[in-house]
């Protein structure tokens with residue numbers, strides 16, 4: 001986090017956890033803990049059924065609400081999908097796209113993710129584009145190839161001016177939900193590489209401004225050292241974001 005012009009983002013991805021009632025109970029405990037917390041953006045991504053209530057509960061607080069996914073079409077016969085218009089109407093400002101669980105469990109490919117990114121910027125959302133290699137890809141020396149492909153395909157349909165809506169989340173698949181955090185060297189190397197790729201895609205000014213988050217077993221005990229790395233501008237947190245006290249410690253990472 002060497003460049004103070006990049007405002008850090010601490011984001012919670014709750015995945016398929018918490019009913020709407022449980023989400024409200026979380027906010028009752030969490031919001032007082034982060035009240036008045038400045039100099040960072042705080043984003044929480046609950047399940048679809050909790051979004052409207054979450055937006056209402058978090059209005060006039062430091063917390064912004066994200067959706068965990070979004071289809072790219074505005075409406076139509078797409079059973080089970082959620083459109084940009086539905087999220088706009090719910091008051092949602094952020095979406096997570098291309099999460100590794102979407103890619104690997106639900107078979108989302110780079111092409112579809114590129115369409116979703118385009119649709120999200122066209123509908124004025126801010127978004128997290130998630131990228132990351134599997135252990136097999138890392139072990140076979142394919143990390144750069146995988147990250148390049150995911151970024152290039154994910155961003156190929158947008159223009160340089162759209163990048164201000166985008167944050168990249170580097171989440172090595174083998175570090176997600178495993179308790180096995182990437183080492184500081186591995187994180188630095190990947191984030192430096194991602195920033196270099198963005199420079200090639202959209203120019204050095206965009207690359208200096210874009211925020212790159214790390215995700216994968218981030219917790220109160222390791223967030224400060226991860227956030228201290230030069231090219232890390234935030235964290236996308238799964239398991240450790242489910243408890244109010246734990247996520248509040250992550251949001252106030254300097255104090256750990």
Ligand code: 13P
Nearest residue numbers: 013176177216217238239
């Ligand atoms: P964990 O923090 O549980 O490893 O999950 C990371 C993640 O996938 C956030 O999107």
